Structure formats: C-alpha cells, structure tokens
C-alpha cells in the first residue's frame with residue numbers, strides 16, 4: 001500500500017475520469033443546485049470494530065438505545081387508502097398496527113393484547129375493531145379499549161387504562177414514519193435536507209407497484225452498507241460497467257441522518273478500457289439496467305437509437321423525458337438527464353433508502369433479524385400515478401425466506417439478478433467478520449463516507465449523545 005497518497009485533498013468530488021459535477025455541466029437541462037452542491041466532510045479513518053456486526057450484546061444495545069428513538073419508515077400512504085386499513089409493522093423486537101383513521105390521520109399502536117399478550121394481528125388487512133383471537137378483548141381502530149368478555153372476572157382492570165399504547169406518527173411525501181419514544185426532533189427536522197431535495201421528485205404522487213422482502217444471512221448493517229457505495233460494481237456487477245459511471249459517482253453527507261450516492265448511468269465506466277460506442281452503451285443499458293424492466297413498463301422505452309452527434313446519455317434522457325411526460329400526464333420536459341436516468345440513492349438514518357429522481361424509484365429498507373447474523377431486506381418500486389387517477393392500493397409484499405433466491409420474485413426483473421450477485425458476497429462477509437483475526441473493518445475516506453457517517457451516528461445513539469435512553 002506504499003504507493004497510496006497519504007494526504008489526498010478532501011471536499012471535492014474525487015473520481016477516475018469525469019467527475020459528477022463536471023458531468024452535470026454537460027446535462028441537456030439546467031441542473032438544480034441540490035445535485036451539484038458539495039457536502040463532504042472528512043470523518044477520520046479509524047477502523048470499525050467487527051463486533052458491531054456480529055455481537056448479540058451490540059444488537060441488544062441497538063434495540064435499547066437506538067431503535068426506540070429514531071424515526072422509522074413503517075408504511076406508505078397507499079397501503080392504507082381507506083379508514084380501518086392497517087399494516088403490521090415489525091422491527092427490533094416490537095410489533096405495531098399502523099391504522100388509517102376516519103379523519104384520514106394515521107395512528108400506530110403496539111400490536112400486543114393487554115390481556116395475555118397475543119399479537120392482535122399478524123397480517124395486514126382492514127378492520128373497524130381489533131378483537132384478539134385468543135379471548136376476544138377488543139379495541140377500536142384508534143386504539144381505545146372497547147370491551148372484554150367476562151368483565152366480572154376483571155374488576156382489577158376497571159380503572160386501568162386499557163387503551164393500546166401508541167407510538168408517534170409523522171408523514172412526509174407518502175411515507176409514514178413512527179417513533180417509539182416520544183420527543184426529539186420532528187420528522188421534518190430529522191429528514192433535513194431530504195424534503196428540499198425531493199420537492200421536485202414528489203414521491204407523494206407515487207405508489208408502491210412492487211414490493212418484495214427477503215431474509216438474508218448477514219447483519220442488517222452488512223447488507224445495507226453493500227448498497228451505500230457503487231464501487232463494488234467493478235467485480236460484483238461487471239455486466240453494469242458498459243453503462244455505469246461507477247467510479248464517477250459522488251458521495252455526500254449532511255448532518256447525522258442524510259447521505260447520498262449519485263451514480264451516473266448512460267456513460268461507460270472508467271474501468272472499461274475500450275468501449276464500442278454510444279449505441280452499445282444504450283444497448284447494454286437496456287439489457288442490464290434493472291429499472292428498465294418491462295414488468296412495470298409494458299414497452300421498453302429506453303430502446304433508442306442514438307442520433308448522430310449525440311451521446312447515449314443525451315439520447316436516453318430525451319427519450320425518458322418524452323415517455324414520462326406521455327405516460328404520467330406530468331410535464332417532465334425540464335427534468336435533467338440525471339433525474340431521469342441516474343441512481344440518486346439517498347439514505348436516512350438508520351435504515352431507509354429512497355432513490356430520488358423521476359424514474360420508477362427503488363425504496364430500500366433493512367431490518368435486524370432475531371440474531372445479529374440475519375436480517376430482512378425490503379425493496380419497493382414506486383411509480384408515478386397517472387395525473388388525475390386515484391391513488392391505487394399498494395402492491396402486496398412478497399416475502400422470500402432464507403433459502404429462497406431473489407430470482408423467485410421474477411417481478412423484480414433484472415434487479416433480482418443484481419441482488420443475487422450481492423448475495424454472493426454478503427453471507428461470506430458475515431462469516432468473515434465472525435472469523436476475523438484483527439476484528440477490524442476498514443473504510444475508504446471518500447467512496448465509503450456514507451458508511452462512516454452511518455456508523456458515527458449509530459455510535460452517538462449507543463453512547464447517549466443522541467436519543468434519550470440516558471434520561472430514562
């Protein structure tokens with residue numbers, strides 16, 4: 001490693017080949033500041049202890065000191081279109097009913113019967129009252145206690161508050177969040193500056209058209225962090241290189257909670273020595289880009305012929321602006337190439353990853369499993385609801401178990417193959433971390449800055465600098 005420059009300059013897009021900001025200058029349309037404003041802070045280069053990924057004690061600390069105090073993305077509005085519609089949301093040892101109320105508001109109640117503890121519901125559905133399947137203690141859909149059979153046997157409960165305990169709920173852009181412990185920053189403060197960035201992309205006009213989750217044999221942070229940098233493309237997803245600027249990507253962080261990886265598509269990776277021209281970039285893009293899957297687009301709108309003198313990126317951008325204007329009824333003609341093509345992959349601490357831009361958007365979330373060695377990765381595709389159409393109901397979630405493959409959800413199209421390539425690494429990362437002799441994980445200063453920020457914030461909760469566990 002002697003040839004690595006020990007004193008790189010920080011604070012600018014580092015890349016091999018054209019940088020993200022230089023590429024934005026070539027965009028067909030004026031690019032909004034949110035895509036070009038630099039936000040990088042060097043956060044040190046200390047190794048991350050591998051125990052954070054493997055130790056049951058550390059998982060317990062996360063459960064006690066972090067999860068109750070953070071805003072958790074729990075559901076989308078279109079999962080609860082009608083009063084009484086509810087989602088069972090489970091994470092980090094808790095179970096909630098997220099329920100649409102008559103006045104359109106949303107409440108989140110702990111999904112545990114206050115008699116002998118049965119979960120009130122185990123699947124999503126619609127209900128006016130929640131009657132426990134064990135002995136029929138019953139609650140109204142706002143969580144207030146309704147009645148119990150054989151009340152003569154429970155005089156000791158007569159004066160007790162038997163309403164279901166609730167969690168805080170806040171909503172933004174079609175996303176419903178909950179926080180177990182009340183108090184702390186409002187959702188909008190917590191998300192800053194994400195709402196400003198997503199103003200143009202208006203996810204409140206979108207709906208979940210595809211939803212697949214899978215149990216994965218690795219820690220939730222191992223899996224999430226594999227989706228926080230683009231530079232593993234070079235060996236993990238080599239088929240993407242003809243149309244992916246993997247090492248042209250920009251990485252940005254803001255405060256404790258928000259970061260992004262901006263990876264351009266429609267340009268060739270600097271790792272490809274010799275390309276075969278602009279049309280080849282488009283052709284490879286059509287073959288291997290997950291978001292052009294015809295499962296949620298009946299035609300393949302990206303099948304364009306690159307006009308003489310244009311780049312693949314411009315030709316794809318032109319076509320997408322036109323197609324999205326026609327198919328959604330919203331004017332997309334001023335959208336930038338970046339907004340209709342690229343991977344604008346945001347993360348919100350701790351486990352929520354919505355893609356920005358106007359394309360059908362991927363939305364990731366990751367959840368700890370029962371042990372530190374497993375987790376659940378949840379993937380949705382949001383698509384814009386045609387202008388004037390009512391909001392459709394969300395596609396139901398398909399759940400894949402540990403022994404199933406992503407490809408058993410063929411509706412994911414080519415994305416499933418890309419995820420399977422990631423899965424070829426992740427169980428072995430977990431096994432390697434368990435087996436590690438020096439018990440250290442190293443991070444790149446720039447391309448892995450999102451992981452560094454995430455780990456820093458996590459430790460602020462564990463150490464009591466954030467969250468309220470110390471005051472309890």
Ligand code: FES
Pocket residue numbers: 113114115116117118132133134135136137
């Ligand atoms: S456990 Fe729910 S009514 Fe008995």
Ligand SMILES: [Fe+2]
Pocket residue numbers: 226227232236237418422
């Ligand atoms: Fe990957």
